[in-house]
Amino acid sequence: MTHLSRIIAGAGVLALGVSLAACSSDGGSDGGGGGGNKFSVVFLASSSQNGYNQAVYEGVQQEAKELEKKLGITITTKIQDGQFDANTQLSQLQNAGTTGQASGVIVVPQDGPGLAAAFPLGNDIPVVSVLNPIGPDIDKMEPQTEGVVATVASPPSAGAERQAETVVEYCKNIDPCKIGLLAGLLNSPLDVARIKAWKKVLGAHDNITIVGTVEGAYDRDKSLTAVSNLLQANKDINGILSNADQQTMGAQIALENAGIDPSKIFLTGGGGTTEAVKAVRDGKWTNDYLNYPVSMGKAALEQLINKLRGEKVQAVVDADTLVKLPPMSTKKDLDAMPDFTGEWNG
Secondary structure, three states: OOOOOOOOOOOOOOOOOOOOOOOOOOOOOOOOOOOOOEEEEEEEEOOOOOHHHHHHHHHHHHHHHHHHHHHOOEEEEEEEEOOOOHHHHHHHHHHHOOOOOOOEEEEOOOOHHHHHHHOOOOOOOOEEEEEOOOOOOOOOOOOOOOOEEEEEEOOHHHHHHHHHHHHHHHHOOOOOEEEEEEEOOOOOHHHHHHHHHHHHHHOOOOOEEEEEEEEOOOOHHHHHHHHHHHHHOOOOOOEEEEOOHHHHHHHHHHHHHOOOOHHHOEEEEEOOEHHHHHHHHOOOOOEEEOOOHHHHHHHHHHHHHHHHOOOOOOOEEEHHHOOOOOOEEOHHHHHOOOOOOOOEOO
């Protein structure tokens, strides 16, 4: 089992057991159309200890309150901890689909392709996926599995290519340009796709050398250790490409400990945390791939409730469009939107 991410406070977020909240008799537990006005939603976190998952759940909770006021309905939500383990989350989804106690499920998949094995669920309840899709194609956002009604995400390979292209731009006058890759979980389909996309883009440029690919596990301390080890043989490194802000914060500390000024090399992350936004504004990071997990959680619940009430469902919500900033934002981009501080703390 992989190491869990560092515990980060999220409003009202606690790791719960496997029990689900009971759905009332008119709660639409069959995932069908209107008529019911009480709904029980299970949120399956890839890890309830992970700040990103906590932020998504915060968005689910916020939207639940807003929809209750707007529509005169009742929504109860519960979170379950997938522990960054694909088999654990698969079992949780299967259980949610057989107990008859859940109206619908929102999930941040640990293993999107593997999670498809849970379908068809024992009960016909709708499922919304966040961050990555459920099904064999990690880059196909349209629902691939019957029972999945919507995906709130953007193609991970496209995002990773976009990140890598900013490295190419940074390195255009540097030869050799030595880059370290800091991925989340090396066995996760999501991160496997990202690493493949990074290497595809960087490998097309002879002046760029990848000096190592290390695992950060979406954790600041583990990333600090991994990058510190990488720097022992690469003190002349020109940049670090990371897919998560928690990891990049660890990388920044490792660089500073090694006597390297982070602002003098290429440094990026992914997630759009308040810390990352500040680091880009301060010039310590080159850019950041912004994510909006609270907004993603809100969008996921909106589509789930639409399905449960028999209303139109948006099958794909492009996560990159939820806030009006470029996905890969620089200091210049952020300075043009001074009120944006990020949606979560990583």
